[in-house]
Amino acid sequence: MPIIVSFKKEKRFMLHCNMTTSLVSLQHGLEDILGDLRFARRSGDLGRLALLTYCEVRRWAREANAQELAKRSSALMENFPYPSRTEFLAAVDALVVELEHVHCSLTESLSASLGSHDANGLNNRTACGFH
Numbered sequence: 001m002p003i004i005v006s007f008k009k010e011k012r013f014m015l016h017c018n019m020t021t022s023l024v025s026l027q028h029g030l031e032d033i034l035g036d037l038r039f040a041r042r043s044g045d046l047g048r049l050a051l052l053t054y055c056e057v058r059r060w061a062r063e064a065n066a067q068e069l070a071k072r073s074s075a076l077m078e079n080f081p082y083p084s085r086t087e088f089l090a091a092v093d094a095l096v097v098e099l100e101h102v103h104c105s106l107t108e109s110l111s112a113s114l115g116s117h118d119a120n121g122l123n124n125r126t127a128c129g130f131h
Contacts, residue, residue, distance in 0.1 A: 030102065040052060049088075049089075
């Protein structure tokens with residue numbers, strides 16, 4: 001009697017694992033960027049804010065295939081010089097708010113794909129309350 005091996009189930013599982021891993025990687029990358037942005041904002045480090053918004057946010061957005069976010073990040077630096085420090089900080093704050101919304105959506109997508117646990121196997125924290 002021949003043995004029949006089916007790979008359909010394993011392939012589907014492998015695809016799910018790869019998608020979950022990439023979502024987890026994107027989520028962790030975004031959390032790192034948000035943490036760096038918040039620290040630079042609290043410290044008043046305008047140079048660091050400029051570097052993070054132009055280089056890190058843009059790189060992450062491209063990796064996440066969020067082209068509009070990448071364009072907004074680039075536009076933030078193309079508008080230099082800003083008329084005032086306050087206007088630059090307001091533009092950075094708006095970008096941070098947008099990133100927080102993206103983080104919320106990403107966390108919800110990841111939670112839905114993993115069930116009631118987040119990527120680390122812990123109960124899902126407040127998805128939109130990342131501060």
